[in-house]
Amino acid sequence: MDRISPEVLLPEKLRYLGKLEQFSSARHHLGLFRSVGISCTFASSDSLSDSSIRHLVFAAVSKLLHLHPTLSTTIINEESNNPYFVRLPSIDLEQVVKFVERLTPIDPLSGSDVELDTLLSLQHNVSFPIRQVQWKIVISSHSQFPRLFTMSLFFHHALADGASALIFMRDFHTALNAVTTAESVPHTFIPIPAAIPQTLESLCSPPTLPTKSSSDTKPSSATSTSPGTSNFRSLALSPLTTTALLQTCKAHSTTLGAVFPVIIASAILRSSPSLSTECVIPINLRPYLGIDGDSIGVYYDGFSVSLPHGEINWDAARKVGSDIKTHLEGVKEGHINVLKFQKIPDMIEMFRHRENKGGFDVSNLGRAKPGDEGKWEMARCTFNRSAFVGGGDFTLGIVMGRDGWLSLGFAWEEGRMGREVMEGIMGSVRTVLEEVVGRSNSV
Known part of the structure; x- marks a missing residue:
């Protein structure tokens, strides 16, 4: 049997992080800032079982991974001055998409949701594992309302920004309406060899480096x-x-x-x-x-x-x-x-x-x-x-x-x-x- 070269098993190196991306990777490494997120509630006109919703969510997320190559990357050497993106060899959807049962039903007419706030607080206090997927999804629902669930997406800020969160939810909505329970969905996704977006700095040419940022403020504490x-x-x-x-x-x-x-x-x-x-x-x-x-x-x-x-x-x-x-x-x-x-x-x-x-x-x-x-x-x-x-x-x-x-x-x-x-x-x-x-x- 032919031996596989060790290099073949290494993740594909894509590019170094830009300085704006490093701003977030450094914060994440030090535990000063862990994640950005968005939660969206989705409602179906059909009644569905928990297993059907689970199947549809996996199918829709798989489509998004094909659409957005950034989601198939992780960060190497986050603790250094030269962190870089690599493409993950595979993604186990069972590990990054979790399903939880709410204690109370979603109330679409309430101005507060303490249970969701608690879930979000907990998730924002967990750093992403080294060399693994740098985003996660939590699907929360209540058995009393099988047509309704809330998707909460959390991601490393060096991968994406707030506007990206809305892009993800829009495309997830499209994918959710396109998939069916009859589709075969493998729970292990194999990323495609596609390029990831350029850094902000590479798109700003020639760069104008401000001598003093208007976002600087005076320190207020130690x-x-x-x-x-x-x-x-x-x-x-x-x-x-x-x-x-x-x-x-x-x-x-x-x-x-x-x-x-x-x-x-x-x-x-x-x-x-x-x-x-x-x-x-x-x-x-x-x-x-x-x-x-x-x-x-x-x-x-x-x-x-x-x-x-x-x-x-x-x-x-x-x-x-x-x-x-x-x-x-x-x-x-x-x-x-x-x-x-x-x-x-x-x-x-x-x-x-x-x-x-x-x-x-x-x-x-x-x-x-x-x-x-x-x-x-x-x-x-x-x-x-x-x-x-x-x-x-x-x-x-x-x-x-x-x-x-x-x-x-x-x-x-x-x-x-x-x-x-x-x-x-x-x-x-x-x-x-x-x-x-x-x-x-x-x-």
């Missing part, structure tokens, strides 16, 4: 490089409230993405006035750099705005909107803040000396786009993530589901922000929203 524990809580605004909020924003010549930083700053004033109101706003770069809008990868920038300590201020909201527009105009000219990472020779060492920053992040994904129509419908979505040790005091992720509910997901680090403090901020956010839309019973 250096912390110890792995942190994440907490996550969400609240959702009804379609009625969401519509009223959008109309109010339009009436004041601003947008949802511009007003939420101001709403959060107002809520901080009411509940925790000692906290910073410096806000970092991530931006999806795909539409501005000619990047394929269907590409799963890491293509975002970020900038900060200083918000006044005060009650809701529409001038401040319009100023945030103007700042977003100005930043995007700069992006078109090549002025991208995250390109400054190219100046950092040792990303891990940088994080070991990085000081915690105050303030907060507001990341708005917009409205989730559905896939091709069929028996399955996409409904509520929740954008979620780990807390970032060394980042802001907390983060807010916003996404509107296909059911019209607007989800607000808050993540914070245990011990740095007390639960009672975050509950106070979230309660104040509710109050401010009630005042903004003038409907005290609809939030």
Whole structure:
């Protein structure tokens, strides 16, 4: 029998990580930031058994792995200054897709889901194993409603960004409507030899390296490089409230993405006035750099705005909107803040000396786009993530589901922000929203 060369058994080396990708791989290695995620609820017009749903989910995920080669990669040498992607020889879907039974049914008319929040918190505190798949899926459902399940996707931030999460869910929706229970689905997927997307840096030529990033903020606390524990809580605004909020924003010549930083700053004033109101706003770069809008990868920038300590201020909201527009105009000219990472020779060492920053992040994904129509419908979505040790005091992720509910997901680090403090901020956010839309019973 011929002997197989050892090189044949090695994973296929694809490319080195770009500096923006290294920003996340270093954080993951140190346990400072573990994952980004999105949860979407899907409802079928047909009644299905648990085994049928399991079969359809595996079939749909298999189609996505063919569609997005990035999902078939892992990261080697994450602990070094030269991490790189390799293609996995195979993926065992049984290991990365888990099914759990909910204790309580999904309530499509409730503005909160404590059971889902608990699941998300737990998953965001687990790092991805070395040299293995860097994403995972948890399907949660209740036997009382066999036509309904929630898919929660978690992924390494060096593989994908928030916009990628929506791309994944849209394509999963299309695949779910295309597969049948009659299809034969092997639970071990063999990746195809396809190229993965380029780095952000390679698409920005010639690069413009800012001498000072507008996302830099003054440190508010001591250096912390110890792995942190994440907490996550969400609240959702009804379609009625969401519509009223959008109309109010339009009436004041601003947008949802511009007003939420101001709403959060107002809520901080009411509940925790000692906290910073410096806000970092991530931006999806795909539409501005000619990047394929269907590409799963890491293509975002970020900038900060200083918000006044005060009650809701529409001038401040319009100023945030103007700042977003100005930043995007700069992006078109090549002025991208995250390109400054190219100046950092040792990303891990940088994080070991990085000081915690105050303030907060507001990341708005917009409205989730559905896939091709069929028996399955996409409904509520929740954008979620780990807390970032060394980042802001907390983060807010916003996404509107296909059911019209607007989800607000808050993540914070245990011990740095007390639960009672975050509950106070979230309660104040509710109050401010009630005042903004003038409907005290609809939030």
